[in-house]
Amino acid sequence: MSITDEEKKKIRENWRLKSEKEKEMLEIRKKDALDKAHKIAKFLKEKYNVSKVVLYGSLARGFDFWEFSDIDIFVDDWDDDKFNYWTMFVEIERIARPYKVSIVTQRDVTGALLKEIEKEGREIG
Numbered sequence: 001m002s003i004t005d006e007e008k009k010k011i012r013e014n015w016r017l018k019s020e021k022e023k024e025m026l027e028i029r030k031k032d033a034l035d036k037a038h039k040i041a042k043f044l045k046e047k048y049n050v051s052k053v054v055l056y057g058s059l060a061r062g063f064d065f066w067e068f069s070d071i072d073i074f075v076d077d078w079d080d081d082k083f084n085y086w087t088m089f090v091e092i093e094r095i096a097r098p099y100k101v102s103i104v105t106q107r108d109v110t111g112a113l114l115k116e117i118e119k120e121g122r123e124i125g
Contacts, residue, residue: 030065036096037071041125043095044075048083052076056121057102070100074117078105 003011034055041053057072058065073092078085085105092101104113 026065026067029067030059030062033059033065033069033071033099036099037073038124040071040073040092040095040101043091044088045125047091048078048088050075050077052123053125054117054121055124056117060120060122070102071096072102073104074109074121075103075105078107080105080107 037055037059041055044050044053052075054074054076055072056074058069059071085103089103092103104117109117
C-alpha cells in the first residue's frame, strides 16, 4: 500500500497545523505563567515586605520555556526571623497554580545558582 502525493500533502499540512497550534498554546501558557510570576512578586512585596524579586530560569529566558516548565523565583531579602518560609511557600503555590514554583532565598542560594540568576534573571513586580 502506498500513499498518494495528495495524501502526503494532507498529512504534511495536518502536521504543520498541529505544530502551529502547539506553538500558540505554549505562547498562551508562557504569558499566563509570566502573569502569575508578577502576581507572586506583588504578593511577596505587599505581604512580606520583600524589596527584590527576581524571575530566572526558562520563563525568564523565554526561548526554552515548555509545557512542563516551572516558575523560578529568587527572593533577595527574605526575613526568616520574622516570617515562616513554608507558610509563604504554600500561599505562593496557590497563586502559581497550575504551575509548579521554585522559591529560592538569599540564605539558600548556591554560588553557581546565584551566578545564573545574576546573568539571566530579571527583577519583577
